[in-house]
Amino acid sequence: MLAAPWVCRSCARSLRHASIFQFVRRASTETPVRLPPALLERARRLTAEHDQLTSTLEKDFDAKKAKRAGEISRIADALRQFEKAKAALSELHGLLESDDAEMRELARDDLEATNAQLVESSHNLSAALTPKHPFADMPCLLEIRPGPGGTEGRFFADTLFHMYKAYCSNKGYRTRVVQYEASDSDGQTGSEGEIALQEAVLEVQEPGAYAIFRGEAGMHRVQRVPATEAKGRTHTSAVAVWVLPSFPENGTSESEADWENPESDFYIDPTEVRSETMRARGAGGQHVNKTESAIRLTHIPTGTTVSMQDSRSQQRNREYAWRLLRSRIAQQRREAREEMARQMRSSVLANSQITRGDKIRTYQYQQDRCTDHRSGLDAHNLPDVLRGGETLGKIMDSVQTWLINKDIEALISEEEASAAVASREKGK
Amino acid sequence: MPRLRPSLFWRARREISPMAAKLLPACRDLESAANELRWIREYVRDTKSPIPDELRVWQLAEKRGRGIPLQYVLGTQPFGDIEIKCRPGVLIPRPETEAYTLHLASLLSQSSPPPTSLSILDLCTGTGCIPLLLLHSLLIPLRAPTPIFLHGVDISPAAIRLARANLTHNTPALNRFPHASSSSCPYNLTFSQFDIFSPSLITHLQHFLNPQIHTPTPTGTGTGTQDQNTEPPTKIPDLLVSNPPYISPRDFNSATARAVRNHEPRLALVPQQQEGLSPIHRYRHDRYNCRPEDVFYARILEIASVLKPKRVLVEVGGWEQALRVVRLVLENSTAATSRNNDGGHKSQEEYNLVEVWRDEPSAGDKGERVEVAGREVVVQGEGRGRAVYLSRV
Ligand SMILES: C[S@@+](CC[C@H](N)C(=O)[O-])C[C@H]1O[C@@H](n2cnc3c(N)ncnc32)[C@H](O)[C@@H]1O
Secondary structure (H helix, E strand, O other): OOOOHHHHHHHHHHHOOOHHHHHHHHHHOOOOOOOOHHHHHHHHHHHHHHHHHHHHHHHOOOHHHHHHHHHHHHHHHHHHHHHHHHHHHHHHHHHHOOOOHHHHHHHHHHHHHHHHHHHHHHHHHHHHHOOOOOOOOOOEEEEEEEOOOOHHHHHHHHHHHHHHHHHHHHHOOOEEEEEEEEOOOOOOOOOOOOOOEEEEEEEEOOOOHHHHHHHHOEEEEEEEOOOOOOOOOOEEEEEEEEEEEOOOOOOOOOOHHHOOOOOOOOOOOHHHEEEEEOOOOOOOHHHOOOOOOOEEEEEOOOOEEEEEOOOOOHHHHHHHHHHHHHHHHHHHHHHHHHHHHHHHHHHHHHHOOOOHHHEEEEEEOOOOEEEEOOOOOEEEOHHHHHOOOHHHHHHHHHHHHHHHHHHHHHHHHHHHHHHHHHHHHHHO | OOOOOHHHHHHHHHHHOHHHHHHHHHHOOHHHHHHHHHHHHHHHHHOOOOOOHHHHHHHHHHHHHOOOOHHHHHOEEEEOOEEEEOOOOOOOOOHHHHHHHHHHHHHHHHOOOOOOOEEEEEEOOOOOHHHHHHHHHHHOOOOOOOOEEEEEEEOOHHHHHHHHHHHHHHHHHHHOOHHHOOOOOOEEEEEEEOOOOOOOHHHHHHHHHOHHHHOOOOOOOOOOOOOOOOOOOOOOOOEEEEOOOOOOHHHHHHOOOHHHHHHOOHHHHOOOOHHHOOHHHHHHHHHOOOOHHHHHHHHHHHHHHHHOOOEEEEEOOOHHHHHHHHHHHHHHHHHHHHHOOOOOOHHHHOOOEEEEEEEEEEEEEEEEEEEEOOEEEEEEEEEEEEEEEEEOO
């Protein structure tokens, strides 16, 4: 996807400022390619961890280890690709020194492609290293609301709703209309038969939909001549789109029976639990014979504690205590998630007040253009965009690239900052 | 033991029940009085008797209040996932024993390569709780049906009777496991009455480990599920475990709870004093150059040096005793090494792993180390020093 030429062309503008591309730029000329050493170091460390995990997993399977290995496998793959490209390039450089003119010629021919490969693989590696969004694998909710102002915005809100719905059906994503509400205006419709939308919520049930759509959140601006406009003036209105993770409803896929699955709310890593038995003071063992069956478990990361002393059997008490701890933690997790979703909602709300500066995309009817202001992609064929066609897909992809580059930038500055701190510490 | 304040009795009566006040002298605090009263009530509810329930509760609480251990009053003690019958005259299984027994079972079942058969010896078996819980805990995780042979010995006829009763008591629970009853995975748990200091013990144990060599028909080794067609246990035991008497006469008087001192058999707690022994026994005990409370360890290590079990675990009465036992182990093996200097059997005698386990060994290695006789010894888990673990694997 990243290699698609239209992405490269259109993203060049937004990428110019990204520090990663300064490295890459140097890479494609004479100097040897390098990622920030801290980043490369991190990739090597994670790759070593990955290899170690896969070899232990061959011997005996462990769900938690398998999950971790899966998470970091793309880093290991990306590092391998990167190393390969680097080796290829240095081999080519060797050949350029060759006495054989034909050999040099061949090497020169390959140079550009190999350089490009290196650029791409270093970019992929950086992308793989950026932490995955915690909700990336989840289905999502698209919430669409018109900005303040006339019916024009409401009509366009309906247009966007249909655009996303059509896009999903073109892509084969299952959707569910959670809410679709017309404003109680006078029942008039737009030139394309749109209703005046008050609010719509569309659930995209595809796992990973959150990652696909998260770039759509923000203000979408429309510029067109409304059907009701007698003087033919272009109006500008806006529609807000929220993208929220969609959590499975309580009690459906999440249940106590699921506790061995690391994905479940009920899963607790046993190494994060301190178990204490309440034993007699003194020497213990043969010296005392009281029933000492009480047990206390502490979940270290959250400090949650449960104690159990109902049964004479310590094993029984331990089982009950674990069950209780699991359901307490599951409850806490659920509440934390709801809180997080709530905060996300209000933060999107706050920073996407309907001001011109905050718009993420403009749909310009007169010029048949759709411009994304973040990626800088300027697409023609607006009807195809609004039909949820491939042009919309291209715009969304360009935003993905932009998001990834932003993450890479953040990652690199974070790594460089911590490397600087570390070297200062060492210097002392 | 300090006298209980009268207000405590008053509170027990008011906040729990008059019956709880009855339990207080034994329980010492309100919380455990409440717990024990609840357990007594549960017991009465779950067992049938012509005597009215409240009267039975009263009788049992009265007995318990006089200081008799609850386990003797109710006749049982939960031990891991099983229930062990308890009778006066035989030591009550302890929670620390339960903790390391479960940990041992998980070590055995996780050992790689997975064992194809297991043989386990328990010296000083008492109620038989250790081999029973090992067996129960091993039958669950072993994926492939694995024959398990276990043998417990004890000097006390009452203990051996109770151990056999406990096997019968738990046979339904053991046979619940699908492969336990299949003929490809027999288990065989037997008990016999033996003094571990008896010179014929080793021959007896070797016979258990390899019955075919000594008797053409391997029948009559004891009770338990048997299958005559299966392979005999291997010659080398996988585990030698023991919770021997380990309390010194002095500690018996000063450091044991009154319920222990007054109601449990001294034979199970204190290694027999020299004066009480016949001349031949005294001669044997004198052979061991150690404290009287450690003499069982010296003997167990001697047995281990002949049978060469893959793993040895002995319970100890605290940190200092643990270190003394480790020292015995290391000195024994150096003695053995010098003896075998010419033969080059050095590695045969030495344990490549010597560990001290605390009360909760499953808490794992926290990086704690202790140096004994110039060797660094790993300390596992949390709590008081509770066992010494040796391994050749
Ligand atoms: C501390 S108890 C342990 C019982 C049981 N293994 C447990 O953990 O609950 C020690 C046992 O050793 C037995 N015993 C004492 N002297 C013995 C000897 N010389 N030979 C064999 N067993 C002996 C006692 O009868 C007692 O049952």
